[in-house]
């Protein structure tokens with residue numbers, strides 16, 4: 001009998017977790033599991049800041065090689081650019097990208113998982129290349145590290161915040177609110193940890209920094225009470241704060257101009273852009289009007305039930321948070337296992353998508369913050385904690401992630417939340 005073909009597009013946090021977790025249910029005789037990614041290494045994005053402010057290259061310690069992990073599981077890895085998806089023909093077009101000059105090919109599937117993340121659209125921000133900084137990959141992390149450590153920064157004002165996020169609405173789950181910012185945890189932790197670094201280097205501190213947001217309030221998905229506490233804390237430390245700026249119009253040598261007519265003077269501008277779906281997803285029957293993949297609470301597409309999505313590529317992932325992607329990955333693996341007869345419906349449906357904002361952020365000086373909240377989606381939980389322990393949890397999670405080869409047991413993920421909540 002032909003083996004079932006499970007094709008996973010994207011081998012980062014969501015895709016790797018799904019590929020590895022699927023092997024808990026089915027061996028390589030039952031299913032051919034193939035992961036396609038343009039990169040062989042997963043970059044542990046959430047810890048770029050920690051490396052940067054220790055003066056280290058993130059590439060030196062944050063890369064996890066994916067192909068050996070899949071090989072060990074009896075799964076395949078293909079290094080290729082995904083060019084397009086045909087959900088009706090159940091085909092994916094890829095271009096092998098190890099070397100230039102390859103010919104494109106089509107891969108068939110029985111089940112497709114879209115875990116391709118998004119395009120971080122710095123190229124939509126006028127003046128970013130000349131005047132902007134960010135911390136979303138090792139190139140930008142290193143650029144900022146050299147700027148700070150090699151005397152580029154002259155002690156002037158600093159602005160840190162997000163461009164406007166464009167969320168889709170077609171087919172969206174009714175408990176997901178509309179957000180104007182894709183993910184503002186990184187803005188907060190960059191501001192806190194940069195302030196600590198400036199103090200340590202005797203170059204200033206929180207008073208140099210203005211945090212800004214396109215939305216009514218920064219990190220509003222963390223819930224009203226948590227945001228009140230965060231803003232109180234930031235205000236007491238001396239941070240400036242601007243909100244409701246709608247979008248970034250342009251960056252200049254002098255600062256940032258916004259769509260609502262305001263501007264912020266800044267020597268250093270650290271920006272988080274719009275999270276934009278990959279162009280080939282837009283216009284597909286499985287996607288919303290922006291190009292995010294529509295799913296139900298089983299993380300499967302209602303019109304093409306053989307198509308699943310997890311992580312930042314899924315329309316339901318708001319905010320774009322790795323911890324939400326982890327939960328969805330757990331759900332996707334179990335739903336595919338159920339489809340293939342390896343799990344009963346009751347067990348597979350035990351957990352359906354039920355989002356919570358869970359975030360461990362760095363604050364510098366070996367301190368961290370912990371947010372656990374679901375009030376934005378109608379729940380009752382709203383927790384903010386700060387201290388050394390939450391920094392240790394953040395660092396400990398990375399160590400565990402690498403030791404486990406990106407396969408985080410669901411109980412461990414739950415234990416992290418339990419520890420954050422109760423200790």
Ligand SMILES: Cc1cc2nc3c(=O)[nH]c(=O)nc-3n(C[C@H](O)[C@H](O)[C@H](O)COP(=O)(O)OP(=O)(O)OC[C@H]3O[C@@H](n4cnc5c(N)ncnc54)[C@H](O)[C@@H]3O)c2cc1C
Nearest residue numbers: 010012013014037038046081082116117311312321322323
């Ligand atoms: C600075 C920063 C800090 C963050 N901190 C946290 C945090 O502390 N906690 C948290 O929970 N979340 C955090 N996040 C969010 C988290 O990083 C994302 O939610 C997570 O990376 C999403 O995982 P993913 O697998 O869906 O997508 P990604 O990690 O974006 O992976 C997508 C994969 O698909 C591949 N790919 C994309 N397009 C193609 C293509 N066309 N062809 C082939 N391959 C392709 C990419 O190479 C990549 O490997 C942070 C984000 C940023 C930017």
